[in-house]
Each structure stands twice: as C-alpha cells, then as structure tokens.
Amino acid sequence: MLVNAITWLLQRISAALLLVVLGLHLWLLYVANPAEIIQFSEAKARLVTGSYVTIYVLLLLFGLFHALNGLYTVMVDTGLRARLVTISILVILGVTLFGVGLYSVVQFIM
Amino acid sequence: MNEIKTDVLILGSGGAGLFAALHVYDNNPSLNVVLATKGLIGKCGCSRMVQGGLNVVLNPADSVDKHFMDTIKGGGFVNNQDLAWTLVNDAPKTVHELEVKVGCFFDRAEDGKIHQKAFAGQSFDRTVHVADLSGIQIIARLTDQIFRREEKIKVLEETRALDLLTTEEGDRVVGAVMANIRTGEIFVVNAKVVVVATGGAASMYKISAPSFDKTGDGMAMCFRAGAEFVDMEMLQFHPTGLLAGQSRLSGSVLEEGLRGAGGYMINGLGERYMERYDPERMERSTRDRVARAGYMEIMAGRGTENEGVMIDMTHLGAEFVEKKFPGMCERVKDIGKDLAREPVEVSPTAHFQMGGVKIDIHCQSSLKGLLVAGEDSGGVHGANRLGGNGICESTVFGRRAGDTAAALAEQEVLRPYRQEQVEEIKRRWLKFYKRTDGVDIYPIRDEIKLLMWEKVGVVRDGKKLQEAVARLDELLEMAGQAYVANRTLSRYNMEWNDIINVTNWITVGRLVANGALLRTESRGSHYRTDYVDTDNQNWLVNIFLKNKGNLEIESFTKPIVASRFSAEEIRKANIKY
C-alpha cells in the first residue's frame, strides 16, 4: 500500500504550492484590492488574463486535494475502517466540487 | 494445574539466557525452547545494566594468553583454568557473532575498526563497548533475535521458577515449578534440559549494584536441588558505587572506565589514597583492592561525612569526561552533582558473585540435565573478576550452554517428574497465603542487607562470620514464618514475591558466609582481618559446598584446576593478595 507515500508527498507538494497560490489570492483580495465589496465586474476584469485563470484553477485543484486528503488523514488517524467507501465518497465529492468551481471560473471568463 | 512439556527450559533473560536460547535454536531449529524470565524479557537482571563492556582479544598485538594471565592473576589464581581459558578463547568468537549475526554495533576507533578501551587490571586496552552503556545494545539486539525465532522459543514473561524438579534418585533435573507473577498461577515445565541463568544475589547487601529483581533465585534453587557450589565466599565489591543517601539509587555503579581513563580516587582529606595500597597501579588496580582500600579509608575515619570516598575526574577536562562518559554524567546529575566538574562521593558496593554452581566447560553442573551459565556459575573468575569479563562470561557461556543443551536435548528423552515433589514445592511457597498472621518480610529484608554488609562484607573476620552464619539460619527460619497481607491477592503480589526473594537471598547468603568462614586466608575479594595474608601453600584450593539434605551445608575442598599454569608456578611467582 505504498499509495500512502504518494498521497503524503502530494499533500506536501500541494501545501507548498497552496502557500504561493493562496497567498496570491489573499493578497489580491485584501491588499491589492482595497474595495469594501467585491463586484462581479471587477472580478471579471481580473480574470481576463490567462495567468489569473491559471492561479484560480490551480487554487481549486490544490485546495480541494489538500482539504479532502487532509480530511481523510484525520479520519484514518482516528481509526477509520471503511477506507474504500470513504475514499470513493471523497473522490466523488472532490470531482464534483472541482466541476462546480470550474463552472464559477468559467462564468467570469465568459 | 497447567503443564508445559518442552525440550529445553531456560531460566533468565540476561546475556546468558538469551544467548543460550539463540544457540539452541540455531543448532537445531526443531527443538522447543521455553524461556522464562522474572521480569520483562531482556529488561530484568544485570546484563542490561552493563556499562563498561566486554573484554576480548582482537588486536594482533594482544593475545589470548595475555588475557588469560590477566584473568587468573586478577582472580588470585584460584580460577578454574579450564573455564578461564574457555572464556578468553571464546570471547573473540562471541564478539564476532554479536557484531555479524546479532547486529550490535560497537564503538569504532579512528581507523573504522572496533574500538577497545582501557579497563583496570589489564595489560592491554581490550574492552569493546558502546559508549558507557554497552548492555542496552547487547541485550536489546539479542532480545530482538529471540523475537525472530518466536515460533520455537516460547517466552514466558514475569514468570519465575520456584524450584527445580528432580528424579527420585536426585541426580537429574527434569524441569521446574513455575509461578506466573501476573496471575499467580502455578504450573510445571517438564524439560529434558534446564539452563539456569538468573544471576547472583549481590543485591542482598545494604549498598549493592544489581537490579532489584536479581535475588540469586537460580543459585538458591540449584542449592535446594542438590547441585555443588564452588568458592561461594568470593563476592566482588565494586569500588565506585554512587552514594545517594537512603535513596535506592545508592550503590549503582559508576563504571570502571572512569578509573581506566585516569580518574583519581581521593579520601575525605583529599589524598590519593591508592598510593598506600597499590602504588604501582594506583587507581587502575583490580576492583578488589580499590574497593577494599576505599572501605579501609572510610573505616579509618578518612572518609567523607556520608561514609564514602570520592572519585575525581576534573583533572581530565570536563569536555573529555562528558564526551566519553555521557551515561555516567547523566546518572550523577540525577543526584545533583556534576561528574565532569567536581569530585563525586562513592562507596564500595556489592556487585558480583564470582562463586556459584560448579560447572565444566560445557556448562554442565553436578546434576544431569542441569546447565548453569553466567553469574550463577562459579570458577571462571576465581577470587576477583576483572571489569569487562562479566558480560563476556555470560555471553560466552550462554552460547556454550545453548550448544550443550541442543546436543543433550537431541540425545535425551523427556523424563517424568514426580507429582509429590510438585506438591511439596507448592506447599513450601504457597503456605504464606494460608496464614492470617506471622512475620512481616520487609524488616527481615532490611536486616539481612545490614547483616551481610557488616558481617560478610568487604572486610571479614571469623567472629563476625560465625555470628552471621548463626543469624542467617535464624532468619531463614523466620522467613518461613512470613505471611502476606492480602491472602486472596495472587495477581502481581509483590509481597509474596519478596518473601521468595528474601528466602533465596538468605539461602545464598548462608553459602557465602559459610564459605568465608572456611577460607582462613585473604585472597582477592575475600579479606579477613584475622588472616590477612594470602596463603599459597595451603589455600590454592577451591571450597565446594552442597546441600546435605534439609538445607544443611556440606563442604569439602579440592586443589585448583591448574591445567595451564601450575600451582608450583603460582607459588614461585609469589604474588601477594
């Protein structure tokens, strides 16, 4: 079951990348954008450039993986037995949310 | 009552017991082994506590002859030379096996080969070690090797043997009655061969070094079963036992390497008193001399206020001491002192029994089917053991015992034990539960510790020994009258176990005192103020003791086994002890 080694490694890699991507996200929201309330139009204006889109897609990807894998780790730590079922649920959840998130990003581009 | 039938029963899980089990298996993996240990495997007893290390000839500039001469010279020439020769000859093989097969990794010298450090009483630096706490690695690795062979080696933890079972004729051992300490259950192990390796009883002294659970059980059982003992008067005191007031930490050994490295022994007046006792070798003299010197300084009123002397490492530089002896520094720090920067109070401490069950080089005792290895056996070290020869003995002879046991188990059949003997043994040890009133065992324990220290201690004389012999007989009687506070509690009943421990102490103590009374000379660790000289004309002999029946002691003497260095040569060499 050396898949453990891979997920562990991916958790670290996603963590390291999240530090960058999420950092950017927060920077954009709190520092670079002093507006009180975020408007759709402003967000849309930002998301026209390809690099921004990439950032948000990556954020979605890493964030979801890191969150759901973290959740799974917590469950295994506390003695989870039904591993396969849980993994299936988490994968479905992850894919769905990624789809949903992607939909949001696409809304801004269009 | 449960019963286990097996090929080999091994009592004890120190260096000797573990190695014996390993060698039985490695000789013949089809044999069944039961390894019973009073505590947790590899954790009880003293091999674990070994600090210094293991003497072995590895360097081409050294030789087994030198190691042999050091050993018998250190031993006051009453060693069984066959055994001593076996020790020095097997030691290199043993260390080789420990490194290559068992997986120990001893400290390395600059060139990447095994490092050997200086120990007292030796003509060459030959002590192999792991820093200053060598026993942990040796025993941990051996224990792990037992785990590997678990299919055939059945380990019974917290299970003590109460007494050995013999045939009707009394000349053969066929097993033992055991007690599971956790449940209190009594059961029988019926075996073709029994290996006894439970260690000595030096813990019966007021100030003593061994672990608490090592109470000479094996020796006491062998005595009751009728085995012959040799040179029981020879009991070593280590010169540097840490003094920690009334705390039970008192007596724990500060290792020999401290003196080997050049530490000074100083008395209350600040004098390096070894000048008076062994000006040539000073602190690097043998343990018996340094211990006795310390004791005499204290007795002469030149000790410290807590009746000790001091070991001083400060002149060697704090950094050196901390690097070379981290374990010792740590231990001393526990009592609020700094070994590297100030003198530390020490006292002679009862440490090791050179005497024990008589064996031959195959660990065979005088009873068939009974093998003895390690501290329980006698004769290897003569009148004084060199530092570093202890774990060496237990591993060397543990290996041998394993080989012999495997060979015997292949030849022998399993002989039945006698049910009436089992019942008798059960009566002997379970009677303490039957009483509602009787003697409290703890005051007896405290008394025997003091009695042994004062009357059968570092310095002895005929009158005190006679008093001790008489009092020990009384104490044995008294211990038989003991009772346990809670009669229904057989699970992990420490009091019941202490009754057995104290009884075994007294049993071994009687042998030590009686042997000491018989030997009317001074030699090695046996020093009598009424016979201060070493008498090589009359006393190049060994004293044998055995149970005459009814626990009465029968004694006889035989000339030493001098197969390599004759008594004539010893007399000519005229070395005084």
Place this chain on the structure above:
Amino acid sequence: MSSREINAKIFRYDPEVDAEPRFDEFKVPLIDNMAVLDVVMHVQNYIDKTLAFRCSCRIGMCGSCAMYINGKPRLACRTQVKSLGTNNITIMPLPNLPIIRDLATDMEPFFEKWKKIKPYYVGKSELTEPAVIRPDSGEREFIDQMLDCITCGCCYGACSMVATNEDYIGPAALNRAYTLIADKRDAIRIERINVVGRSYGVWRCHDQFNCAEVCPKKLVPTKSIQQLKKRCVLQKFGIFK
C-alpha cells in the same frame, strides 16, 4: 518544597475485582535524592503491601518503571521528586496500555507492534567480518544516537496518535525500524520499508514531538520517522535500494 513529607496520590485498579479505578493517598517521608521509585517502594514496603508496580534496574537502563507521573510519562527511577517542584505527586500507569494491576501495565501491545517491524538485524551474507566504518564517515551519525532506546514505552504512552488509533505502530518501534533501515549492513531493509510505509506506519505521525518530549534517553523518534517517510517516498520512486 519545605515540607519533609510527600503526598502521593496513586492510581489503584484490579481489573479482576474493581469495576472502576480509584486513587489512594499516601504520606511518604521525603529523603535526600528521592526518586519517584523510592516513593512507590516506600508505600509498597511499609504502608500498603498490596500495591503493584514494575521496576528492575533503578538507574534508567531497563525501562521497566515507566509511569504517568504528574502529567507526563516518565521513568520512576530517573524522576527526582525535587525536579517535580511540588510535594503532591500523582502517579498513574503508563497510558495507552492495558493494566495488569495498579501501576503495572501489560506491555504486550507495545511489543506486538515492535515485532511487526521485524526489529531484528539480518546481516548481509557477504558481511562475514565486523564492518569497517570510520567514526568520521558520518554513515552512522544519526543511527547511533537513536540506538539507545530502552523500550520503556514512555513515547508510546505519550503519543496521542497511538491513543486515537490502536493500529498505529508508535514511535519506539518506528525508531527501531529506522535504525535498521538506515543500517547498510542489514539485508531486509526493503521488507521493513514495506511495513512502515503502510497506513498504520509512519504516515500517522504528525510531528507532535510528544515522544521526544518524554523520552528519558532524549531520543527524537520524530526525526527517525521523518527519515523513514523520506525513504518510503524514495523507495516508491525506485531510488532507495
């Protein structure tokens, strides 16, 4: 600490008789250099002879007397009463292990897991002589520091991952696994990697350092475990052989 008396509150429980554990209180005279082991021995010898605990060497080498003393697993013999800074001492058995009676725990689960990682050395067949390894080669730098484990179980009792997941192998066994896996003399390192790389192995460690906090030998199992994680990943990519 001026009082010459210690209040010892000791956990009592006999699983065969008692439905629930209780605490008994004892007053023990304070002596110089008193270790907690002196306290329990005094109680057992002179006050309540039925108290059960385990001890052997009394100098921190055998690792038999690990107990939960004033909020931390410690060796009773190596814990000076003075160092606790109070005269009130609460003594409980080592956590995360079944209790035989009172303070004596059953180390079976600890050693079952210990055995799981194949704790025994298996020498490479070509190594017939003690390996020549120079001390300055750095090859054994970290192994030798971690070999001093006395299997007292303090780390096992302190580890909250062991407490929440009964399958987790625990710090002591993983540390031993590391010392063997990093030992180039050993022949079955890959087998061991495959054991510690399973989900009950190294991945359950989350750098809490509780083990290092309580280790009486000052080992840092967390670091051994990190080394193992690294090797597991390397092995997955075929780099560690």
Place this chain on the structure above:
Amino acid sequence: MPNREMAASQRYATHSQVWGAVGMWAWILHRITGIGLVLYILLHTTLMASSLIRGSEAFNAMLTILMTNPVLHYMELLLVGAVIYHGLNGIRLLLFDIGIGFSRQKEIFWSAMAVGAAMWIYVIMIKLS
C-alpha cells in the same frame, strides 16, 4: 503461556495525554484550523457557483450580504487567522519533512507564531479601518 490470554481480560487503559508539549498544541490547532478550512472551502465553492448560476446580479447581491454582515465580517477575520496559522505551522511541518529543525522545534513554533500574529494584526487593521 498464560501471559497471552491475560491481555484479553484487561481492557482498561488510561489515555492521559501530555498537555505541556508545544508540539501537541501546534498539532491540535493545526487540526482545528484544518477542519475549519475544509468546511469553508466546501461552502466557498458551492456559494460561488450557486450565486453565479443566477447571474452576475445575484453574485453581487450575495457578496454584499457576505461582506457587510457584521457577524460574518468578524468571522472572516477568524478565517484569515486560521489560514495564517495553518499556513505558517504548515511551513514548520514542511521544514521537518525536509529534515530541518528537529532540535529547535519549539523555537520555530514560537517564531512562526510571532510572524503570524503580526500578519493577522495587519489584516485586522486593514479590515477594521
């Protein structure tokens, strides 16, 4: 022999913990903030998408509610705090993972906390000004 059967009858074990250790607290906080952030991320993605489905007006309305509600406003500070903590302690854990800082784990934790506190205070000042 009887040893092994013994264990079954002795089920009771205490699970007292070591509460004094820094690493233990660091881990507990990491877990709490982690689980909080998982919940947030679920909420965040679904809220975004569900409002966007109804067009940009709905999105603006939703964000106005979210960003002007005083309770949510403070909750958001908590959220930022959690991110900062989880991130900085995460850096500490990543350091261990590459083999750095075992002997200095407590100092590293407190330094990270000091940096985190500064960052959080900065964000709070921006937000509340």
